[in-house]
Amino acid sequence: MRPNAPAARVILSLLPALPTALAVVGTLLLFSLFLLVQGQPALDAIGLIFEGAFGSSFAWQSTLLRAAPLMLTALCVALPAQVGLIVIGGEGALALGGMCAAIVPQILPHGTPWLVATPLMAVAGMLAGGVWIGAVGALRQWRGVNETISSLLMSYIAIALFKHLVEGPLRDPASLNKPSTYPVPDAMMVGSIPGLDTHWGLFWGVMACLAAWVFVKFSTKGFAMRVVGGSHRAARLVGLPVNLLALTACILGGAAAGLAGMFEVAAVQGSANASLLAGYGYAGILVAFAARQNPLAIIACALMIGGIEASGSLLQRRLDLPDATTLVLQGLLFANLLAWEALGGRIAAWRVKLQAVAQTDLPVQLEQTHA
Amino acid sequence: MPDMHSPIAILLLSLFAGAIRVSTPYLFVSLGECLTEKGGRVNLGLEGILVSGAMSGYAGAFLTGSPWAGVLIAGIAGLLLGCLHGLVCSLPRVSDIAFGIALMLLGTGLAFYLGKPFIEPQAPMLPFIDLGMWTSSPQLHNALHINLLFVIGVALAFVLQWGLRNTRWGMVLRLVGDHAETARAMGYPLTSVRIAATAVGGVFAGIGGAYLSLVYPGSWNEGLSSGQGLMAVALVIFARWQPLRCLWAALLFGAAGALGPALQAIGVTSGYYLYNAAPYVLTLAIMIVNCRPDRTLAGAPGELSLTR
Numbered sequence: 001m002r003p004n005a006p007a008a009r010v011i012l013s014l015l016p017a018l019p020t021a022l023a024v025v026g027t028l029l030l031f032s033l034f035l036l037v038q039g040q041p042a043l044d045a046i047g048l049i050f051e052g053a054f055g056s057s058f059a060w061q062s063t064l065l066r067a068a069p070l071m072l073t074a075l076c077v078a079l080p081a082q083v084g085l086i087v088i089g090g091e092g093a094l095a096l097g098g099m100c101a102a103i104v105p106q107i108l109p110h111g112t113p114w115l116v117a118t119p120l121m122a123v124a125g126m127l128a129g130g131v132w133i134g135a136v137g138a139l140r141q142w143r144g145v146n147e148t149i150s151s152l153l154m155s156y157i158a159i160a161l162f163k164h165l166v167e168g169p170l171r172d173p174a175s176l177n178k179p180s181t182y183p184v185p186d187a188m189m190v191g192s193i194p195g196l197d198t199h200w201g202l203f204w205g206v207m208a209c210l211a212a213w214v215f216v217k218f219s220t221k222g223f224a225m226r227v228v229g230g231s232h233r234a235a236r237l238v239g240l241p242v243n244l245l246a247l248t249a250c251i252l253g254g255a256a257a258g259l260a261g262m263f264e265v266a267a268v269q270g271s272a273n274a275s276l277l278a279g280y281g282y283a284g285i286l287v288a289f290a291a292r293q294n295p296l297a298i299i300a301c302a303l304m305i306g307g308i309e310a311s312g313s314l315l316q317r318r319l320d321l322p323d324a325t326t327l328v329l330q331g332l333l334f335a336n337l338l339a340w341e342a343l344g345g346r347i348a349a350w351r352v353k354l355q356a357v358a359q360t361d362l363p364v365q366l367e368q369t370h371a
Numbered sequence: 372m373p374d375m376h377s378p379i380a381i382l383l384l385s386l387f388a389g390a391i392r393v394s395t396p397y398l399f400v401s402l403g404e405c406l407t408e409k410g411g412r413v414n415l416g417l418e419g420i421l422v423s424g425a426m427s428g429y430a431g432a433f434l435t436g437s438p439w440a441g442v443l444i445a446g447i448a449g450l451l452l453g454c455l456h457g458l459v460c461s462l463p464r465v466s467d468i469a470f471g472i473a474l475m476l477l478g479t480g481l482a483f484y485l486g487k488p489f490i491e492p493q494a495p496m497l498p499f500i501d502l503g504m505w506t507s508s509p510q511l512h513n514a515l516h517i518n519l520l521f522v523i524g525v526a527l528a529f530v531l532q533w534g535l536r537n538t539r540w541g542m543v544l545r546l547v548g549d550h551a552e553t554a555r556a557m558g559y560p561l562t563s564v565r566i567a568a569t570a571v572g573g574v575f576a577g578i579g580g581a582y583l584s585l586v587y588p589g590s591w592n593e594g595l596s597s598g599q600g601l602m603a604v605a606l607v608i609f610a611r612w613q614p615l616r617c618l619w620a621a622l623l624f625g626a627a628g629a630l631g632p633a634l635q636a637i638g639v640t641s642g643y644y645l646y647n648a649a650p651y652v653l654t655l656a657i658m659i660v661n662c663r664p665d666r667t668l669a670g671a672p673g674e675l676s677l678t679r
Contacts, residue, residue, distance in 0.1 A: 086468055086469065086472075088472060141664065143659055143662050143664060144662040144664035148415065148472075149601065149604055149654075150655060152598070153654055154655070156597075156648065157651050160644045160648035163644040164642060168642075282476070289469065289473075322483070322484050324480055324483030324484040325484060328480040328481055330476060331476040331477030331480040331481065334473035335459070335470070337473075338459070338466070339470075341464050341465055341466075342463050342464055344464045345464065
C-alpha cells in the first residue's frame with residue numbers, strides 16, 4: 001500500500017523514534033519472558049513498574065527526584081558524543097562536584113547571603129566536574145588514550161578520592177554512623193519548585209538540556225562539534241580546531257555532571273556523603289543512549305529511566321522481587337536499544353522513499369487549494 | 372636467613388603473595404580480552420561477565436557441592452554472554468564498545484538478581500596447592516599456598532602465546548583481526564571467527580569470576596568485583612596484545628591491588644581508599660605512557676576500533 005503525502009510526512013517525523021520504540025517493546029517482551037520463566041506474574045510486574053513510576057503524586061515525586069540528576073549526568077555522555085567520544089565517567093564527576101560544592105560553605109564567611117553562596121557552590125561543582133572530564137578529553141586528543149577506559153578509571157579514582165576525603169580530612173566529627181562533610185547551612189540549601197515537591201535541580205536540569213540542544217543544533221560551535229563527530233579527518237581538512245572542540249565538549253559534559261552532584265548535596269543530602277554514589281552517573285549513560293545522544297530527548301528518557309528506578313521499591317514490596325530487578329530491566333533496555341540500531345540502514349532507505357512520496361504529492365496539493 | 376619480621380619484609384612478602392592471589396582474575400579476563408581483540412573486536416562487557424561468572428560459579432558450587440562444577444558453570448555463563456556480544460555486534464551498525472557497556476550493566480544486573488539467594492550460604496572452595504612445605508616462616512608458607520586456577524591461567528597464557536603464532540586457528544584469528552579484507556578474500560568466515568573469539572573470551576572471563584567467589588576473596592556478594600574486568604582491557608593494551616605479557620602485567624596489577632591490604636598489615640591505615648586506587652592510577656599512567664595520538668600502537672590488531 002502506498003501512503004499518501006500527509007501520512008508520509010507524519011511517518012517521516014516519527015521515523016527517528018522507531019528504533020527506540022521497538023527497543024522498548026522488545027525489552028518489555030524479554031523482561032516478561034525473564035519473569036515468566038521464574039513463575040513470576042510478568043503482567044503484574046510491568047503494571048507495577050508504571051504504577052510505581054507515574055501512578056500517583058508520590059510516584060511522580062520519586063521519579064522527578066531521580067530524573068533531575070539523570071538529565072545532567074546524561075549530558076556528560078551526550079555532549080562528548082557529539083564529537084564522537086564515548087565518555088562513561090559521570091559518576092566520578094558527580095561525586096567530585098558534590099564534594100567541592102560541599103566545601104564552599106566552609107570557606108565562605110559566616111552569614112554570606114544564599115544569593116552569593118548557592119551560585120558559588122554550583123560553580124565549584126561545575127568546575128570540579130569540568131576539570132575531571134576535561135582531563136579525559138585532553139588525554140584523548142593529545143595523548144591518544146582511549147576515552148571510554150580512561151573516563152571510567154578517572155571515575156574510580158575520583159570515587160576513591162571522595163571516600164578518602166569525606167571519611168578523613170573533610171569529615172564532620174559529629175557524623176558518627178554515616179561519615180559526611182560538615183552540613184550545608186539551611187539558609188544555603190536549594191528549595192523546592194513551588195507547586196511541585198521537587199527541588200530546583202529539576203528546573204536547571206531541563207534548562208541545561210534545552211540549552212545543550214540549542215547549542216548543538218543551532219550554534220556554529222555545535223555544528224562544528226557534529227562535524228568533528230562525523231569525521232575527525234574531514235574536520236581537520238576544513239580547518240576546525242578539532243582538539244579544542246573535543247575538549248570543550250568534555251568540559252561542558254563534566255560540568256553538567258558536577259552540577260548534578262552540587263544539587264544532590266545542596267538540595268537532597270545536605271552534605272557530601274556516600275549516598276551521593278547512587279549510580280546516577282552510570283544510569284545517565286543509559287539515558288543518553290536511549291535519547292540517541294539528543295539533548296532534547298534526554299528530558300523524556302530521564303523521566304523513563306528515573307521512573308524505572310523509582311518503581312523498584314514497589315516491586316520489592318508487592319511482588320517480593322529483588323532490588324536488582326530494575327537493574328535487569330535497564331540492562332535489557334540498553335542491549336535492545338543498541339541491537340535495534342541495526343535497523344538504521346533500512347530506516348534510511350524508508351526515509352528516502354517516504355520523502356519522495358511526501359514531495360511528489362506536494363504540488364498536487366497546492367493545485368487543489370488553488371482550485 | 373633474613374629477618375622476616377621487619378615491616379619492609381612483611382610488606383614485600385604480602386605484595387608477593389597478593390600478586391599471585393589477586394592477579395588470577397586479571398589474568399583470565401585479560402587473556403579472554405586479548406583473544407577477542409585479536410579477532411578485531413573489543414568487549415568492554417567482560418566486567419559484566421566476570422560478575423556473572425562469580426555469581427554462577429558460587430551458585431553452581433553451592434548447589435552441586437563441587438567447586439569444579441562451579442567453575443564449569445561459570446565458564447558456560449561466560450560463553451552465553453560472550454555469544455550474545457558476538458552475535459549482536461555482528462548486526463550492522465552496532466558498536467562493539469557501546470554494546471560492551473550495555474553488557475556490563477546487563478551482566479551485573481542478572482548476577483545481582485539471580486545471586487540474591489546465594490549471599491548467605493557457604494559454598495565449597497577450590498583447593499590450594501601447598502608449595503611452601505620447606506619454609507619455617509608462616510607468612511612465606513601462607514604466600515605459597517597457590518591455587519590450581521592460577522596454575523591453569525599461567526599454562527593458558529603459554530598455550531595462547533604459542534597457539535596464536537603456530538596453529539592454523541591462531542593464524543586465521545590474527546588475519547581476521549589484522550586485515551578483514553584479506554581474510555574475506557581468502558574465504559575465511561569473518562563473522563563466525565569473531566563470534567567464536569568473543570565467546571571463548573567470555574568463557575575465560577567467566578572462569579576469572581569464579582576465582583573471585585570460590586578462591587579469593589572467596590564469597591559471593593554484590594561488591595565482589597572492583598572493576599577488574601574493565602582494567603583488564605587496559606592491561607591488554609599495556610601487554611601489547613601478547614598473552615605472555617598479559618601474565619606479567621596481571622602479576623603487576625595484582626601487586627598493585629594488594630598494596631592497600633599489605634600496608635594495612637604493617638599498620639599504615641590512614642590512606643586506605645587512596646592505596647586501594649593504586650591499580651586504577653597504575654592503569655591510567657601506563658596508558659598515558661604507552662599511547663600516542665598520531666599512530667596506532669605497535670602490535671595492535673588492525674581492525675580494532677579501540678586504538679583508532
